[in-house]
Amino acid sequence: MKITFHGAAQTVTGSKHVLELANGKKILLDCGMFQGHGKQTGEWNLHFGFQPSEIDFLVLSHAHIDHSGLIPRLVAEGFTGDIICTPATRELCKIMLQDAAKIQESDAKFINKKRLKLNKTLVEPLYTMEDALLALSFFKRVKYNQPYTLTEGVELLFTDAGHILGSAAVHLDITENNKTTKITFSGDVGRYNDLLLKSPAAFRQADYVILESTYGDSLHDMAMPTEGRLLEVIQDTCIQRKGKVIIPAFSVGRTQEILYALNGLELKGVLPKVKYYVDSPLSEKATLVVKAHPWNFNNKVQEVLKQDDDPFDFEGLSFIEDTEASIALNEDQTPMVIISASGMAEAGRVKHHIKNNIENPNCTILLVGYSESGSLAGRLKSGVNPVSIFGEYYQVNAKVTSIQTMSAHGDQNDLIRFIENQDKNLTKKIFLVHGEPDTQEIFKQKLHEKGFQNVEIPYRHQSFEL
Missing domain, CATH: 3.60.15.10 (Ribonuclease Z/Hydroxyacylglutathione hydrolase-like)
Incomplete structure (x- = not known):
């Protein structure tokens, strides 16, 4: 053999x-x-x-x-x-x-x-x-x-x-x-x-x-739980600086983890009152598949389900399907959180969101998982500046940070x-x-x-x- x-x-x-x-x-x-x-x-x-x-x-x-x-x-x-x-x-x-x-x-x-x-x-x-x-x-x-x-x-x-x-x-x-x-x-x-x-x-x-x-x-940094770190980033960006948080996230797994953590903040009564968008048709479909398999969840999630029948939904959350609505998010200058694929920011709508916000010092690009060093997310994580997007170079004025615990x-x-x-x-x-x-x-x-x-x-x- x-x-x-x-x-x-x-x-x-x-x-x-x-x-x-x-x-x-x-x-x-x-x-x-x-x-x-x-x-x-x-x-x-x-x-x-x-x-x-x-x-x-x-x-x-x-x-x-x-x-x-x-x-x-x-x-x-x-x-x-x-x-x-x-x-x-x-x-x-x-x-x-x-x-x-x-x-x-x-x-x-x-x-x-x-x-x-x-x-x-x-x-x-x-x-x-x-x-x-x-x-x-x-x-x-x-x-x-x-x-x-x-x-x-x-x-x-x-x-x-x-x-x-x-x-x-x-x-x-x-x-x-x-x-x-x-x-x-x-x-x-x-x-x-x-x-x-x-x-x-x-x-x-x-x-x-x-x-x-x-x-x-x-070793994954466990100094601050995911909920706490998300809350810190959203408060700093959306509440203090009035900017946008852009989160490149894999449609399967990572997007659902982020939604679950944000829902947890709402259950605690501390979720900031801003707009939240999942801008990925694939992510929406994947979330429906995940919801259909509750027996795969661990005991902590099972306890949450006893008080919340949908742990991936909360006030202020919208799913974006059509391209026109996605483009419109770039014209909306109000504070918001955009979760979009792909996780490495190599393709998909998130690449456009990064391009449109990367030179804005009030915005934050939040990386929440593994990124190949040659990918856009990997280059941002390693501090490359300026960075090439769609063949053009952009100054990285936005804050780039990460949550390592979400891998x-x-x-x-x-x-x-x-x-x-x-x-x-x-x-x-x-x-x-x-x-x-x-x-x-x-x-x-x-x-x-x-x-x-x-x-x-x-x-x-x-x-x-x-």
């Missing part, structure tokens, strides 16, 4: 790992899109590093685009197998992949309008809405803790990863030549004190663990807690994925200190015999 790491290898996005069995069957773990890597991003997304038509099964850990976003292209290039995921992941992918296809088609149309005038070769979208709809027909749903036979000799089990709604750690028991090899792929590991979701579940002993390492070198990824302590139920003498190897190289080296040393001696940091397209 062989495993090859085609994405999220010494980088954070583009999760794709191929298991090739002795009988020739190939299992793809995730099929994510690369994001925030500058000019390399497009090239990496065009070439998988393997032949899609040769993949027999795709096992999907969760719906985030850096894990699912290239599924329609996989199908367009010949994949016809089953796509196995949890029911909630299927529901989220239904809206997210169609949204991504719409963006791909729109971006290609915009680029080709310019290229046509310059008599240049036209570009094709990564995939189309037709590809996305076809891909959705291949999805099969498997619940947490429900054993599933993927193919002869391969047993699959999902356990709750606690990262976003429906996120799963993937456990494969593969029997070849009367010997069973146990493989665990963590997907993205959530927090053990998440605002909304249950903690990551314990799992059976594995021979090999493919472990994410996004925050393997750091849906576990920090170093969470990752150690996730892996420590494994017998160090029985774990043959840990592969670190979904992390930057410097971070992974630090985390590798931490794992060594905890007794896990055989730790690999694969590079893109590197293969290992298991």
Whole structure:
């Protein structure tokens, strides 16, 4: 048996790992899109590093685009197998992949309008809405803790990863030549004190663990709870400086956490009386999906539900759907909070909101999650000034700040807690994925200190015999 790491290898996005069995069957773990890597991003997304038509099964850990976003292209290039995921992941992918296809088609149309005038070769979208709809027909749903036979000799089990709604750690028991090899792929590991979701579940002993390492070198700052930090930023910006708070937020997970925290402030009677907007049709749809799965919430949220039947709604909140209403927010100079996708500010409406407010010293850009260093959010976080947006440079006069506690990824302590139920003498190897190289080296040393001696940091397209 062989495993090859085609994405999220010494980088954070583009999760794709191929298991090739002795009988020739190939299992793809995730099929994510690369994001925030500058000019390399497009090239990496065009070439998988393997032949899609040769993949027999795709096992999907969760719906985030850096894990699912290239599924329609996989199908367009010949994949016809089953796509196995949890029911909630299927529901989220239904809206997210169609949204991504719409963006791909729109971006290609915009680029080709310019290229046509310059008599240049036209570009094709990564995939189309037709590809996305076809891909959705291949999805099969498997619940947490429900054993599933993927193919002869391969047993699959999902356990709750606690990262976003429906996120799963993937456990494969593969029997070849009367010997069973146990493989665990963590997907993205959530927090053990998440605002909304249950903690990551314990799992059976594995021979090999493919472990994410996004925050393997750091601890999330818990000095001030999320509610308190949000209140501080809104009071400073909207009440004191009469400006706008712009929050780039992932449509799935992060947006709902922000709404829950703002609702908590209202329940306490301290939410500032300003306008609040979620300016993302995808975020609105994702919030409806999250609301439909209350059994995934942790005990704290269950207690809130006893006094508030909708913990994601509060006075002053509006959802923006059409483009004209989104544009109108830029003309409205009254204090407001705008929550909009994408989380890395690489695309979508939030990029326009940042462009229109970045030179205003009364405004604040609030970053609430992981940002690739090359993305707009990453450049703002690192202090780049001026910053390029849509090919033009803007002075960063707005205040740029962040809430580190809102990450849906576990920090170093969470990752150690996730892996420590494994017998160090029985774990043959840990592969670190979904992390930057410097971070992974630090985390590798931490794992060594905890007794896990055989730790690999694969590079893109590197293969290992298991």
